[in-house]
Amino acid sequence: MPSLIDIRRRIRSVKNTQQITKAMKMVAAAKLRRAQDRVIASRPYSRLLERVLANIAAAADSSASDTHPLLIRRPEERILLVLITGDRGLVGAFNTNIIKHAQKFLAEHASQSVELELLGRKGRDFFRRRPVKIAAEYATLFLRAPEQPKAEEIAGGIIDRFTNNEIDAVYVMGNRFKSVLAPEMSTRRILPVDLPASQGAINYIYEQPPAELLKGLLPAYVKNQIYLAMIESSAAEQAAQMTAMEAASSNAADVLDSLTLKMNRIRQASITREIIEIVSGAAALG
Numbered sequence: 001m002p003s004l005i006d007i008r009r010r011i012r013s014v015k016n017t018q019q020i021t022k023a024m025k026m027v028a029a030a031k032l033r034r035a036q037d038r039v040i041a042s043r044p045y046s047r048l049l050e051r052v053l054a055n056i057a058a059a060a061d062s063s064a065s066d067t068h069p070l071l072i073r074r075p076e077e078r079i080l081l082v083l084i085t086g087d088r089g090l091v092g093a094f095n096t097n098i099i100k101h102a103q104k105f106l107a108e109h110a111s112q113s114v115e116l117e118l119l120g121r122k123g124r125d126f127f128r129r130r131p132v133k134i135a136a137e138y139a140t141l142f143l144r145a146p147e148q149p150k151a152e153e154i155a156g157g158i159i160d161r162f163t164n165n166e167i168d169a170v171y172v173m174g175n176r177f178k179s180v181l182a183p184e185m186s187t188r189r190i191l192p193v194d195l196p197a198s199q200g201a202i203n204y205i206y207e208q209p210p211a212e213l214l215k216g217l218l219p220a221y222v223k224n225q226i227y228l229a230m231i232e233s234s235a236a237e238q239a240a241q242m243t244a245m246e247a248a249s250s251n252a253a254d255v256l257d258s259l260t261l262k263m264n265r266i267r268q269a270s271i272t273r274e275i276i277e278i279v280s281g282a283a284a285l286g
Contacts, residue, residue, distance in 0.1 A: 004270070007263045011256060018252035024090065025245035028238050032180070035145065035235035039177050039228075046228050053214075053221055054196040060210035070159065070193050070218045074168040078113045080135060080158065081105060082226070083127075084174030084233040085120035087142045092247075094175065094183070094240035095122040101185055102173060106132065115167070117158070119174075119230065135161075146234050151227035158226070159219055162191045172229050175236035181243065183236040190225045193218055 002010075083102050085095045102123070106114055115135040118124045124137045136157070141150065161167050170191035178184040206213065 002262075004263060004266050007259055007266065011259050011263065014252050014255050014259065018249055018256070021245045021248040021252060025242055025249060028242035028245060032235065032238035032242055035231065035238050036177065038145065038231050039235045042228055042231060046224055049217075049221055049224055050196040053217055055204065056210050056213050056217060057195045059204065059206070060214050068215060068218060069163045070191060070222065071195070073192050074165075076112060076169045078115070078167045078169075079109060080115050080117060080161070080167045080170045082117045082119065082154075082158070082170065082172045082229075083123045084172070084229055085118070085123035086233075086237040087121040087140060088237075088241070089122070090244055091237055091240040092244040094237055095120075097185065098173065098175060099123060099126050101187070102127075105171070105173065105187065117154075119154070120233075141230070142234055142237065146227070146230040148227050151230050152223045155219075155223040155226040158191070159222055167191075172226065174229050174233040175240075176229075176232045177235035177239065180239045183239065186229075186232075188225070188229075190222055193221065 081102065083098065085098050089095075099122070102116070113133070115133040116123075116127055117135045118127060118137040119141055121139040124134075124139050127134060128137075136154075138150075138154070158170055162170060169189060171187055171189050173185075173187045175183040176186045
């Protein structure tokens with residue numbers, strides 16, 4: 001049976017841990033607010049870009065659209081999977097769920113050649129020890145807010161590889177920010193580009209031929225998809241950390257209640273034993 005000193009030491013340790021988890025929850029909540037604002041601000045631009053792309057594609061000559069390098073469909077023999085995980089732990093099952101989905105993707109495409117481009121340290125650390133092809137890795141992207149120039153640099157390399165016929169398809173896998181308690185796992189093919197369906201053609205006046213505009217707009221669309229996936233994952237990670245730290249703080253409170261009850265019982269038993277010894281001694285002297 002633990003002594004009173006041992007229990008008090010454990011209570012101090014749990015209180016210190018609880019202070020840390022509460023502080024981490026507050027930090028994650030502050031970061032989540034900023035990350036959520038970035039996601040909300042980026043979604044309208046992404047939707048507008050899709051609408052403009054659909055309208056220009058509808059106006060462009062179909063033969064010009066079909067021959068654009070980013071629209072050409074080939075048999076998917078060489079696939080690049082862009083896997084977005086976090087850089088930190090203490091986020092519950094956030095990274096574990098993404099890695100499980102990636103392993104399932106690899107199993108489903110075992111007959112094809114699949115390369116991984118790993119964004120985030122947790123995915124890098126896991127797959128570095130596995131017999132998989134790693135095309136590129138970025139281990140510290142999410143220690144701070146994702147930056148658009150870095151996303152465009154990553155997307156530029158992917159576009160070059162697809163254009164040079166080194167890969168046949170590109171998929172992006174990561175968590176989308178749906179709500180604080182419910183992130184949404186997403187796997188999307190971004191190359192070759194699936195042109196959004198036009199919601200009714202708008203009669204634009206084009207200074208350049210639509211095919212030329214499409215040629216410049218498609219790379220921007222792919223880069224935006226990569227950046228949006230990164231900031232969505234960053235927001236989902238902060239939400240996961242806030243939820244995990246809140247649960248840890250609540251569990252620490254339950255442990256403290258249990259230890260305090262045990263400490264009081266030991267103190268009560270000690271006092272009762274001392275009283276019995278005093279009464280027994282007085283009775284013996286009488």
